[in-house]
Amino acid sequence: MGKFMRAVSKLVTGKQDSRVNRKRLTARDLIAMESKIGAQLFGPIKKGHRREFFCLDEHTWVWYEEWTDANGKLQNVTTRYEVRQNGILKVQDGHPYQVVEGDELRNLATATRLYREHVIRGLYGRDHITGQPLAPVS
Amino acid sequence: MSLATLPTDSDILDERGIERAGEFLHDDPETASEFRIPQTDQAVAAGNFIPTPAAPYVEEVDYHADRAAEAVRQALEIERRHVTEVTNAGGVVKMRDLYLESQDNQLQG
Numbered sequence: 001m002g003k004f005m006r007a008v009s010k011l012v013t014g015k016q017d018s019r020v021n022r023k024r025l026t027a028r029d030l031i032a033m034e035s036k037i038g039a040q041l042f043g044p045i046k047k048g049h050r051r052e053f054f055c056l057d058e059h060t061w062v063w064y065e066e067w068t069d070a071n072g073k074l075q076n077v078t079t080r081y082e083v084r085q086n087g088i089l090k091v092q093d094g095h096p097y098q099v100v101e102g103d104e105l106r107n108l109a110t111a112t113r114l115y116r117e118h119v120i121r122g123l124y125g126r127d128h129i130t131g132q133p134l135a136p137v138s
Numbered sequence: 139m140s141l142a143t144l145p146t147d148s149d150i151l152d153e154r155g156i157e158r159a160g161e162f163l164h165d166d167p168e169t170a171s172e173f174r175i176p177q178t179d180q181a182v183a184a185g186n187f188i189p190t191p192a193a194p195y196v197e198e199v200d201y202h203a204d205r206a207a208e209a210v211r212q213a214l215e216i217e218r219r220h221v222t223e224v225t226n227a228g229g230v231v232k233m234r235d236l237y238l239e240s241q242d243n244q245l246q247g
Contacts, residue, residue, distance in 0.1 A: 027234060030238070057231060060225075061225065101214065105218060105221075109218075112220070115224075126233060
């Protein structure tokens with residue numbers, strides 16, 4: 001496990017644990033790490049909010065936002081973006097499917113572009129264009 | 139058109155000899171195209187021709203609006219393809235799989 005992965009593990013778990021270095025990471029662990037990076041792509045997160053943004057699989061992006069409202073009640077919204085051959089659909093509980101267009105599509109494209117770059121370089125230690133491992137920093 | 143109905147000069151021409159000739163001649167489809175251009179030239183020469191840019195102007199605006207809409211559509215299509223590319227194989231998921239594979243190999247080795 002590289003230095004950066006240890007740093008990310010510390011970020012995720014909140015502690016420096018040498019056992020983490022030997023822990024076998026699952027796809028779920030990796031998604032959680034990616035999401036920590038994804039959540040930062042949209043600027044500072046408001047106090048009391050929790051945000052997740054990650055690529056779930058080869059067809060799905062997930063945005064999750066959680067906060068406490070003025071009445072102290074926990075609120076949350078999960079938005080799923082489904083990438084299909086004929087377009088990108090937005091799915092939210094209680095709402096009909098919507099085709100993502102205009103500014104929202106541009107913003108999603110920018111977010112996925114940044115996500116790809118930051119995650120592939122930062123987490124997986126590869127060049128986001130060539131996919132080749134990054135040269136170690138001397 | 140019979141001889142009996144042939145118009146006299148005063149029927150055809152107004153005081154400037156222009157407008158009514160055009161009206162009359164345009165009634166006859168066989169002669170209309172032949173005389174339309176001279177009539178227009180005469181009108182321009184007499185300072186009596188009012189250009190009507192509304193139609194071509196509207197067409198031009200429509201043309202630019204269509205092109206702008208097409209440019210936006212194409213730009214959005216590029217964005218859509220980009221999201222698809224990043225999401226599908228070759229993007230993040232592939233890197234995730236590569237990492238897991240590499241981890242398995244290390245643990246086994």
